[in-house]
Amino acid sequence: MTVLSLPSRSRWVWDARDRTRAVRVSAHAEVGLLNLSLWRDETCVGTVKLQPDEVASLVAALTDGLAQLADGPPSAPGSDAVRLAAVEARLAELESRPVPPRRSVAAFVATVAARGRAFLGAGDR
Numbered sequence: 001m002t003v004l005s006l007p008s009r010s011r012w013v014w015d016a017r018d019r020t021r022a023v024r025v026s027a028h029a030e031v032g033l034l035n036l037s038l039w040r041d042e043t044c045v046g047t048v049k050l051q052p053d054e055v056a057s058l059v060a061a062l063t064d065g066l067a068q069l070a071d072g073p074p075s076a077p078g079s080d081a082v083r084l085a086a087v088e089a090r091l092a093e094l095e096s097r098p099v100p101p102r103r104s105v106a107a108f109v110a111t112v113a114a115r116g117r118a119f120l121g122a123g124d125r
Contacts, residue, residue, distance in 0.1 A: 009027075010026040011024070021038075021040055024036070032051065033051060034052075035048070035050075036050065
């Protein structure tokens, strides 16, 4: 297990319920990691070391959660707001999938032409 020295600058975020729990965010540029540590009173009770791409994913999740809070609670089950949120979530999932490489226009035209010839030739039988 690697122990990282405490950086000179860090950020504390306190629990909304009381000031006995907190999250400490510390960047460790020398190893390319961001450290999140969970504190209870004056004791560190857990840490998570994140790589930059994992931090980006966490920030996106936090942003999505904040946006949901800003929208307020949905009006009623089955309402337009609930359906819209489901559609937006599905679109976000689809947009996050890798896109397969596209064929060139020439390859597409050749495929269509071949299928057209096969279709026209099938009628001669």
